[in-house]
Amino acid sequence: MGRILHLATTCLLVIGSFGCSSRQRIPVVEQTRTAMGTFFTIALYGRVEPAAAEEAIAAAFDTIQAVEGWASAKLPGSEISVLNRAAGRDTVAISADLSTLLNLARQVSETTHGAFDVTVGALTTLWGFEDSPQAPPDSAAVDSARQLVGYSRLWVGDGRAYLGKPGMRLDLGAIAKGWAVDRAFEVLRGRGFADVLVDGGGDLRVSSSPVTAGRRRVWVRHPRRAGEYFARFPYDSGAVATSGDYERYFLHNGVRFHHILDPQTGWPARGCVSVTVLGPDATLCDAWATAIFVLGPEKGLEIAKQIPDIETLIVFEVNGQLFWRATERLSAMLEILDPEAQPGPPAGFLRE
Template sequence: MKYLLPGLFLCIVCTVNAQVLRKRTVKLMGSRFDISIVANDSLSAERYIDTVIGEVTRIEYLISDWKPETQISQVNSNAGIRPVKVDKEVFDLAKRAIHFSEITNGAFDISFAAMDRIWKFDGSMTEMPSPEAVKKSVEKVGYKNIILDSINSTIFLKLPGMKIGFGALGEGYAADKCREMMIVKGIKAGIVNGSGDMSTWGKQPNGKDWNIGITNPFHNDKLFAVVPLREGSVTTSGSYEKFVVFDGRRYSHIINPSTGYPVTGLSSVTVFGPGTETANGFSTSLMVLGKDKGLALLQQYPDYSCIMITDDGQVITSKNLKLRKKLRL
């Protein structure tokens, strides 16, 4: 079985060695989740899929920044006013996110949620925004203005109008939590894919590794690589679906939170490693940092490896990525 990342999965049910694979696609956290579970029978597999959906929903109602009743929405509505007490789970996720901001010097920043949406990637933009407009768009962005109080488990946003949002990092966190939960319950194999943030464990019922297909960023209907994955995570960040071109230069929908300008130079970054949350943080950060700084950062974390594709079609891999053959578009 091949799984496309990101993109549609091949829906299949198979029975081998008294194991069945069941898959369901649902909308959670405002995104598409594809959940695959290998179990002894179809009824059990479907019940465990329900359990996964319940866990993602629980997390969504903790960290969503667009549901008004969540703790993160309460943090945002009290920006510049007062600290808000949150569950330890939410506090720890925020703490890890800020650590990512620190190690990437702001290339990753959960306060991007306050950014003015001055860039349009729906075909309506005819010219670059003015430098003044770009500068103003990130006035409320800045992870150093997020104050965490570990004693009282509170989050305080110093600037009125500031917002935080976990975005795909939250989807990666949810995928990791669901994998942990299923392993504890004795489920030996499955995949939880939150909008391209994929957490895998075990093998297919036929004993083979999961095959993860990576999309060619210049031909979205084609794969440029299929990578076997037994247990671990893989995430992809890319500009190939949403971008604008001005004066022959390609500008991604991924915005540098420090500058307010779209990133250039890389069309996609795929990161492999043990954790989906961390892999997502790296894939987003590497898009912003670019090839050289991104590779230098990832070298400090040998459990994680990457494939980068530049805007001019070069395929670059980190030194620790183990592949059976050299990749080329």
């Protein structure tokens, strides 16, 4: 087989599999580094000048680090941290990039009536999935944190932003990684590289040349079987992102509590186990994968059909049985690898 890219910690497991042993191996210049709490892999395919490729990849990684520098709530000096500390008190000057990103997030929030909401930071801090919790927080604490969530109380304009209530916090975890992938991709394309792959912890953006066209496959990780794949599909150009309940979670009294929170309830979203979104850029794929996951399989698929240029695969579980649904174009090129998984039950069967 050809070269395999395997990032075991990603929500979307990607394998760049180019042809078979009878074909010539495709040259690649590739680097993997850690950033934004995950692994980023950048690869340039075809016959490229190695020194120029290495320099371009280094510049792309610099761009990713720059995004992390202003988007991470873990960094005390980041724009997000400064804005969070000023919640309910002052407006804060923000960069053009953050302003654009917050406005994009608001569009998804408005379309989904709050199923996607970057002001969810008080809830994500309370749940603390990065600290490996063993039990859910107290219901009263969840209700209290939920009062600090609401995209309508985030104001952005004239190069400034304001969180309207003390204690509100932004968390860009469901959109910033996609933004970083897009910016790195643009750096590489801007330097003249045609055959590009940028993978940020499963948020993926690719472009192909005649060398790789028709030979790239995206493999979607199985949400319930470690080391296995649920589906695969060909993909030459565009972006892909997946949200799943199987990466950051804990079991308590036999119940799975995962990190994808419903902003309106404060608790992990129920209904989906995995959502994969394809689209023109990683930023919107990242956001829409989370939004559709929160909406659930019926409402999520319904709204996905209304959004131009995106496709989605939704995997959900009913009484221990995995079902799947997909938009029409993706269904036509999708290969389901789990023989036990079934196409989704009729609309109205689920109770969301």
